[in-house]
Amino acid sequence: MNRKLEPHHKIYGVRVIAAEDRDSHLSAASERTEAGYTLVALLALMTVLALIALSAAPSLRHQAQREREKEAIFRGEQVADAIRDYYVYRTTTIGGAGEQALPTSMDQLLEGIPIPGGSKKRQVLRASAARDPLSATGEWRTVRPRAPELIEFQRAVIVYAGGLLPLPNNAQIAQLQQFAVPQITTVLDTGSSITAPGGEDSSADSSGPFVGVTSRSRNNSVLYYYGIDRHNGWIFTPLFK
Numbered sequence: 001m002n003r004k005l006e007p008h009h010k011i012y013g014v015r016v017i018a019a020e021d022r023d024s025h026l027s028a029a030s031e032r033t034e035a036g037y038t039l040v041a042l043l044a045l046m047t048v049l050a051l052i053a054l055s056a057a058p059s060l061r062h063q064a065q066r067e068r069e070k071e072a073i074f075r076g077e078q079v080a081d082a083i084r085d086y087y088v089y090r091t092t093t094i095g096g097a098g099e100q101a102l103p104t105s106m107d108q109l110l111e112g113i114p115i116p117g118g119s120k121k122r123q124v125l126r127a128s129a130a131r132d133p134l135s136a137t138g139e140w141r142t143v144r145p146r147a148p149e150l151i152e153f154q155r156a157v158i159v160y161a162g163g164l165l166p167l168p169n170n171a172q173i174a175q176l177q178q179f180a181v182p183q184i185t186t187v188l189d190t191g192s193s194i195t196a197p198g199g200e201d202s203s204a205d206s207s208g209p210f211v212g213v214t215s216r217s218r219n220n221s222v223l224y225y226y227g228i229d230r231h232n233g234w235i236f237t238p239l240f241k
Contacts, residue, residue, distance in 0.1 A: 062222055068133050069223045069231075072215060075129040076236030079140065079213050082109040082125035084173055084238035089113040091172045098179050099145065102209030106130050106140065134231050135216040136200050142210035143235055145180035150212065153226070153235040154181045160226045166240045177239045180211045196220045196230040212237030 083102070086109055090101035093116075103109055110130055112121035131138040143150050158165050165184065168174045201216040217231035225234040 066222045069221055072132060072134045072231070073223070073225060073234070075131070075133065076213060076234065078125060078129040079109070080236040080238045080241065083211065084170065085124040086113060087176060087238070088170060088172050097172070097175060099209040102211060104207070104209050132215050137216060139216060140213035141201060141216050142205045143212040143214055143237065144206055144208060145211050146182070149214065150181055150235060150237070153228070153233065154184065154240070156226050156228050156233070157240050158184060168238065168241060173238050176211070180239055196232070201232060211239060
């Protein structure tokens with residue numbers, strides 16, 4: 001009797017082991033399937049994040065350029081104010097007008113102007129404002145009186161102001177305006193016909209007195225300054241303030 005049961009016990013034992021193996025295989029297969037789903041979900045998430053990053057990149061670049069342009073305008077207008085203070089001081093204390101009273105280098109603006117009755121000088125330009133944040137070299141390009149780019153900028157200012165040339169509040173600067181730029185009575189708004197060539201203007205500054213500064217960057221701008229969308233079209237001068 002016992003011997004007859006022995007085979008059944010062995011068969012039963014074999015069947016139990018086979019069932020355990022089957023459950024183990026099913027569990028392993030289920031884990032592999034879940035791992036596959038997780039990998040697919042992770043790849044899909046990474047793809048979505050990559051697409052979001054690609055779409056956001058141009059916006060981030062524009063925002064960074066916008067901030068640099070804001071800083072360039074802020075610094076450029078400080079240079080214009082420094083030129084005004086320097087010119088007014090020279091015409092008031094030394095006499096003369098025109099080119100004789102204009103600065104000939106950025107260093108003269110950084111040195112400041114003497115305080116009446118004392119030996120100290122009043123600062124008219126910060127060192128940081130003497131640097132162009134849009135240029136690779138950080139150097140402003142100086143603009144001389146009656147320069148072609150200054151005349152072109154005057155046209156843009158007149159169009160921006162509705163056809164009238166803004167007159168400076170200061171009498172000395174108003175006289176300088178008459179000397180530095182030809183008087184234009186009528187200007188038609190034909191739109192900008194100048195395409196920004198891009199790159200950097202590496203030409204040397206012409207020696208002599210200057211009435212304003214402009215960027216050496218020749219790229220298109222995100223911001224508009226007096227309706228101008230080119231960095232090297234922006235001229236920072238006290239003539240129209």
